[in-house]
Amino acid sequence: MKQKVAVLGTGSWGLALAQTLVENGHEVILWGRDVSQVTELNEYHTNKAYLPEIVFPDTLKATTSMGDAVKDADAVLFVVPTKAIRDVARQFVEVVHTQPVIIHASKGFEQETHLRISEILAEEIPETKRKDIVVLSGPSHAEEVAVHDLTTITAASKNEDYAEYVQELFSNGYFRVYTNDDVIGVETGAALKNIIALGAGAIHGLGLGDNAKAAIMTRGLAEITRLGVAMGADPLTFIGLSGFGDLIVTCTSIHSRNWRTGDMLGKGKSLDEILSSMGMIVEGVSTTKSAYELAQQLEVEMPITEAIYQVLYENKDVNYVIKEMMLRDSKSEKEFDK
Known part of the structure; x- marks a missing residue:
């Protein structure tokens, strides 16, 4: 059934998802603040800033x-x-006169409040102006979705009907969507994997090998799971698409801004220098601060996150914090809470 969908955000992921929806036969309108990008898309069907090789459908x-x-x-x-989620949600509330399904495909925690994105949306958008809030997340680079590489992700909602609605909205021959009822787990895995990707990139930048990469990914997954469970998530979610799946793709690909940031940190560049050259938001940097504070609040041990926090916010040397982690007290791998 053809649907009308508004996509708020003209970055690479918004563009790739909008293209998928159009190809599925839906009517799609993208909203963005950048006049030049909006004009370019309407006149030339391109966005050279984010997906320079793609020509989008003229529909x-x-x-x-926003209205x-x-x-x-x-x-x-x-x-x-x-x-930007809270501000955009407030703008949406001012102009919407119907009750659409709200979907979000962003990944992170709000600074200071540590709220998940669906919690922000629930705070700002009254129930009278939304049917449900569904999370769309998983291992997916916009650059690959845009060229129809095979992709599998998750639509998460407590309401199975709306998760299935989003599943049907997006699914096609190259883009497969599964459903999940663990919103906390899906959002937490999506946010925290960006921290571990910073570390994986730093390991590559330092010239360390595959053993170290495997170590940070597996032990990173352990601490992602610990914090997620403390927040109320189902531990099984973290071995799924929005957990281990997203961790793999973000920790191993040059498409990942978080991985690239870590790689440059490992090569000795300063964080300010890296962020000024990136041109796009690196969510893992702010998420590290939120996760570090949450871990302290919930008394969850997260040594990798703490080490990355020290590099980003306390200017500690990458080699120094790695050595400190390796010389921590010995433990059993099965100590879930350690």
Whole structure:
């Protein structure tokens, strides 16, 4: 069934998801603040800033008017950086006059409040202006989705009907969507894997080998799971697409901004220098701070996250914090809470 979908955000992931929806036969309008990008998409069907090799369908339209984008929309997809979610949600509430399904495909925690993105959306969007909030997450690089590489992700909601609605909305021959009812686990895995990707990139930048890469990914998954469970997640979620799957793709690919940031840190570049050259948000940097604070609050041990926090926020040397981690007290691998 053809649906009208508003996609809020004209970054690479918003563009790739909008393209998928258009190819599935839906009516899609992209909203963005950048007039030049909106104009380029409407006139030339390209976005050279984010996906320079892609020519988008001419049926994909863009606008700088939030009201025009969400008018009569059956679903509204939020694909903006975590720090912009609350502001964009407030703008949405001011102009929406229907009750669409809210979907988000962003990954992170809000600074200071440590709220997950669905919690922010639930705070800002009254129930009278939404049917449900569904999380869309998993191992997926926009660059690969845009060229139809095979991709599998998860739609998570406590309401199975709306998770299945989003599943049907996006699924096709190259983009397969599974459903999940563990919203906390899906959002937590999506956010925390970016921290571990920073560490995996740093290991590569330092010239360390595959043993070290395997170590940080497996022990990283252990501490992601510890914090997620402390927040109320199902531990099995973390061996699924939005957990281990997303961890693999983010820790091993040059498409990952978090991996690239870590790689440059390992090669001795300063964080300020890296972020100024990146041109896009590196969610793992702010998520590290939130996760570090959450771990202290919930009394969860997260040595890799703590080490990355020390590098990012206390200017400690990468080699020094790695040595400190390796010389920690010996433990059993089965000590789940350690």
